[in-house]
Amino acid sequence: MYSSMIDARDIPQWRGGLIPHGDKDENRRRDPCNLLLLYPKLSLGQRSLLGGGKVLCSEKGVLLRHVFALSRAATARENRLCAAGDALLACHRSYRSRPTHGIGRFQHLLPKEVPKRKKEKVQMKEISEGTEYQYGDLNIQMTSYDLCLVEHFAQYVHRLCNRLSIRVNESYAMPTKTNEVLFLEERGSKMQLDAVLTTHQRVVQIRGLSSTFAPILLEIIQSSQPEGVHLLMKQHTEADFKSRLKSRPELEELLAEMS
Amino acid sequence: MAALMAAAPARAGSGARGTPGAGGDMAGHCGARAMAAPLARRAAGSARGVCSAAAQRPWRLFGAMCLLRLPRITQPLEKEEEEVAALMEQIELEKSHYSDHEIRKLEEEEALRRKKESSYDEDEARGKTVIMAQDLEEKWEQKFLSFKAAPRITDADKNNDRTSLSRKLDSNLMLLVKQKIGNQELWLLPQVEWQPGETLRNTAERAMATFLGDHIQAKVLGNAPYGIYKYKFPRAIRTENNVGAKVFFFKAYLQSSDLSRAELKADYLWVTKKELGDYLKSEYLKKVNRFLLDL
Numbered sequence: 001m002y003s004s005m006i007d008a009r010d011i012p013q014w015r016g017g018l019i020p021h022g023d024k025d026e027n028r029r030r031d032p033c034n035l036l037l038l039y040p041k042l043s044l045g046q047r048s049l050l051g052g053g054k055v056l057c058s059e060k061g062v063l064l065r066h067v068f069a070l071s072r073a074a075t076a077r078e079n080r081l082c083a084a085g086d087a088l089l090a091c092h093r094s095y096r097s098r099p100t101h102g103i104g105r106f107q108h109l110l111p112k113e114v115p116k117r118k119k120e121k122v123q124m125k126e127i128s129e130g131t132e133y134q135y136g137d138l139n140i141q142m143t144s145y146d147l148c149l150v151e152h153f154a155q156y157v158h159r160l161c162n163r164l165s166i167r168v169n170e171s172y173a174m175p176t177k178t179n180e181v182l183f184l185e186e187r188g189s190k191m192q193l194d195a196v197l198t199t200h201q202r203v204v205q206i207r208g209l210s211s212t213f214a215p216i217l218l219e220i221i222q223s224s225q226p227e228g229v230h231l232l233m234k235q236h237t238e239a240d241f242k243s244r245l246k247s248r249p250e251l252e253e254l255l256a257e258m259s
Numbered sequence: 260m261a262a263l264m265a266a267a268p269a270r271a272g273s274g275a276r277g278t279p280g281a282g283g284d285m286a287g288h289c290g291a292r293a294m295a296a297p298l299a300r301r302a303a304g305s306a307r308g309v310c311s312a313a314a315q316r317p318w319r320l321f322g323a324m325c326l327l328r329l330p331r332i333t334q335p336l337e338k339e340e341e342e343v344a345a346l347m348e349q350i351e352l353e354k355s356h357y358s359d360h361e362i363r364k365l366e367e368e369e370a371l372r373r374k375k376e377s378s379y380d381e382d383e384a385r386g387k388t389v390i391m392a393q394d395l396e397e398k399w400e401q402k403f404l405s406f407k408a409a410p411r412i413t414d415a416d417k418n419n420d421r422t423s424l425s426r427k428l429d430s431n432l433m434l435l436v437k438q439k440i441g442n443q444e445l446w447l448l449p450q451v452e453w454q455p456g457e458t459l460r461n462t463a464e465r466a467m468a469t470f471l472g473d474h475i476q477a478k479v480l481g482n483a484p485y486g487i488y489k490y491k492f493p494r495a496i497r498t499e500n501n502v503g504a505k506v507f508f509f510k511a512y513l514q515s516s517d518l519s520r521a522e523l524k525a526d527y528l529w530v531t532k533k534e535l536g537d538y539l540k541s542e543y544l545k546k547v548n549r550f551l552l553d554l
Contacts, residue, residue, distance in 0.1 A: 215480035215510070219552055223431075227333050 133211040137169060137236035140204045140221070144229040147200050153229055154202035157221060164217070167207050174201040174244070205236060317502040318489075322462025323450035325485070325547070326477055328424055328432040328513045328529065332411060335429070364392035421528045430531045431553065435538055436470050437526035441496070446528070446538035448547070450506055459484060463509040470527065476514040485510050485550035488543055508550065 095101065140157060144150040154171065161168050176198050183194035209217065218233065225231055336344065357365070415423040426432065436449045451466035453459060460482050467475055484507040491503035528538070532553045535544055 211481065212483040215483075218480065219510075222329070223552060 135209045135211065135214060135235070136207065138206050138209060139232075139234055139236050139240060140206065141201060141232040141234070142203075142229055143199060143201045143232070145197055145199060146228055147198070149226055150200050150202050150229055153226055154204055156224070157204050160220065161204065161206055164213075166209055166217070169205040169207050171202070171204045172244070174203060176200055317498070317500040319501065319504040320453035320459070320462075321450045321504055321506040322453055322459045322466055323448045323506050323508050324434075324463040324467040324479075325448050325508055325510050325551075326434040326467060326471075326475075326513055327510060330430055331428045333429060360392060360395075364396070367391050367393065421530060421534075424529055426529065427531050431551075432529040432531060433535075433551075434471075435528045435530055435535075441492075445540070447543070448508065458482070459507050460509060463507070463511075467511065477511040478514055479509060479511045484508055486546050488546040490542070508547065510550070 142150050142153055142157070144153075158168055158171050179197045179199065181195040181197060182191040184191050221231065411428065413425045413428065414420075415426040420426065424432065434449065435446050437444055438447050438450070439445075440447070449466045449470040451462055451469055453462045457465075460479060464479060467477060486508040488506045488508070489503065491497065492501065497503075530538065532548070532551050535547065535551075539547065
């Protein structure tokens with residue numbers, strides 16, 4: 001920053017004419033984007049104008065207005081005459097007639113996205129016990145009363161399958177079932193609420209398990225089964241898929257009415 | 260007729276008596292048998308079978324069954340595991356919020372305290388429930404105390420009775436039978452010779468049935484064998500057509516622990532993996548240990 005206070009009237013003002021810091025063409029060759037370099041080659045007058053403006057900002061307001069008026073006049077002249085390469089100095093964006101118009105555009109380069117329609121997911125079926133001795137889609141279902149335990153076990157099974165390069169199609173949770181245990185007193189007819197039990201189920205769906213490796217995998221999972229978790233391995237069927245979807249009674253009513 | 264065939268040649272087992280030449284020839288002479296393509300996997304218990312040809316090669320085939328009783332209870336935690344578990348529990352407890360029951364209990368204690376200090380129990384007693392949270396807790400405590408858990412260490416453990424099934428409840432137990440091979444009586448997994456016209460899995464099941472009776476509820480896992488043990492007969496018995504024997508191991512899980520049916524062979528044992536070394540020969544043991552999973 002300038003240490004001394006510069007009076008605006010002392011600054012020689014540049015009233016137009018040729019660009020003091022070089023030719024237009026020279027600038028363009030050096031700067032293909034035609035953007036000003038970060039450190040623009042200002043003439044002394046312009047630099048001091050800027051600097052003067054900054055210094056005076058921190059002090060009195062009257063002089064500030066003076067300086068700004070002057071700087072505005074100066075920059076307007078610059079706009080008209082020496083805009084090439086002075087974008088930063090003048091602080092105006094690329095206009096349509098400028099060569100730099102649309103310089104930041106990139107959306108036209110991205111691949112076109114098809115708008116997503118809400119469709120029902122079609123399920124895929126795989127041969128099971130084909131000539132290559134592979135199972136199709138298998139569901140490993142883990143059920144327990146304890147949420148953390150069953151979730152951690154499901155994570156363990158998923159990572160184990162990843163590690164053994166077994167393809168995991170999906171890993172999802174079935175909705176929680178809540179059971180209320182009612183306690184009937186010995187000499188009474190009223191049922192009393194004893195406990196509320198929530199049953200959680202997690203499913204890991206795998207595909208492409210070879211029949212020679214299946215018993216080994218089963219043994220590993222069985223021996224690392226925690227207490228209180230029920231394990232079930234079965235083939236994936238359409239009924240399993242449908243059980244995840246919610247039924248819409250109004251839609252079914254309307255369909256029944258129509259048909 | 261379908262025995263099992265594999266692409267991977269057998270390692271030179273049986274005390275380096277199997278010649279590499281024989282192994283190479285084995286792979287070449289893969290006969291017309293049904294395939295169950297085993298792939299070598301790095302998990303414990305990799306299934307390797309040996310391609311054994313028909314009557315051209317003088318190896319006798321046996322099918323052996325490794326019958327496992329699954330653990331009934333979980334293994335105890337290690338010292339570090341216990342410490343970590345305790346720490347995590349404490350952290351969780353300190354971070355957690357009060358549950359409904361605890362809030363109710365606190366409120367009731369508050370109300371009781373206020374009732375004792377100053378008496379406006381008329382208003383509050385009306386909306387009060389008959390049972391307080393504290394009473395519920397006491398009821399639960401009593402119920403818990405009256406519950407007796409089954410012992411983890413059973414009598415059989417204390418007596419070290421190796422023929423009983425209720426011994427080590429937290430590990431796998433497998434069946435060992437004393438069999439006569441050649442002139443010797445050896446402790447082995449039950450095995451029986453393969454008859455032409457049956458799968459090796461059937462052979463193994465037959466082996467199980469011969470030693471334990473027909474009504475065994477065991478579930479064989481898969482058609483592929485888990486391991487193989489190959490040995491050559493001693494030179495005295497060895498002939499052109501009878502070089503040695505190959506034993507294919509299969510695994511099965513015991514479904515029910517009810518073995519009240521008569522055991523045909525008297526000498527049987529249920530042992531864990533660590534105790535196998537007391538009974539089996541070293542080469543045999545090495546092969547068997549390869550497919551035993553002891554988590």
